[in-house]
Amino acid sequence: MILPSILQSARHYIKQALPPGGFAIDGTVGNGYDTLFLAETTGPSGAVFGFDIQQAALQQARCRLEKAGQLEQVRLFHASHHRMGEELPPRLKGKIHAAMFNLGYLPHGDSSVITRKETTIPALQTALDWLKSGGILTCALYTGHPGGQEEADHVIRFATGLCPKSYQVLWQQLINRKQAPSLVIIEKR
Numbered sequence: 001m002i003l004p005s006i007l008q009s010a011r012h013y014i015k016q017a018l019p020p021g022g023f024a025i026d027g028t029v030g031n032g033y034d035t036l037f038l039a040e041t042t043g044p045s046g047a048v049f050g051f052d053i054q055q056a057a058l059q060q061a062r063c064r065l066e067k068a069g070q071l072e073q074v075r076l077f078h079a080s081h082h083r084m085g086e087e088l089p090p091r092l093k094g095k096i097h098a099a100m101f102n103l104g105y106l107p108h109g110d111s112s113v114i115t116r117k118e119t120t121i122p123a124l125q126t127a128l129d130w131l132k133s134g135g136i137l138t139c140a141l142y143t144g145h146p147g148g149q150e151e152a153d154h155v156i157r158f159a160t161g162l163c164p165k166s167y168q169v170l171w172q173q174l175i176n177r178k179q180a181p182s183l184v185i186i187e188k189r
């Protein structure tokens, strides 16, 4: 396949913005695949701050990071992503290089625990506030589960409304497949 999947695109854009020694946020840690990618990209001299409301997910992620020898630069918080501003070190405000969100529910986990617009939108706004100029935020959207389409619609509306002087926004969406996941990529100017 020549066209990138949304996961490949997310990683591609994040890699452009996140240098070794850089700072990143994982807004939805889940099984920790994205957290591990961020930790490998920043390396031991950087820092990754991860959030999830499920303790079981955080444990899985911690194991994965430990096995890969990448736990040292990661701080995991059992907290909703809309409260990240209370946990992030104040000195890093405006200095975060990259933020990743992967919405929906935990694969192979409890599918009734889903991300919700009421907390997702404030979390996206907070992550943008903490990004540095040139920083990238990616947000993967899923519409196949109850509530997913409504949440995706709100995220698209939020991203569409961002001031073009401050942000560039891209939306990757397969348009010939029903309920295909899509990706919003936001670059802070």
Ligand SMILES: C[S@@+](CC[C@H](N)C(=O)[O-])C[C@H]1O[C@@H](n2cnc3c(N)ncnc32)[C@H](O)[C@@H]1O
Binding pocket: 027, 028, 029, 030, 031, 032, 033, 034, 035, 051, 052, 053, 054, 057, 079, 080, 081, 082, 102, 103, 104, 105, 106, 107, 113, 114, 115, 116, 119, 120
């Ligand atoms: C699609 S999964 C994330 C997959 C993950 N990025 C990975 O690499 O495995 C979505 C995750 O969001 C979490 N979640 C749901 N609501 C949340 C919230 N308000 N704050 C933080 N995480 C939340 C779920 O518990 C679930 O683990």
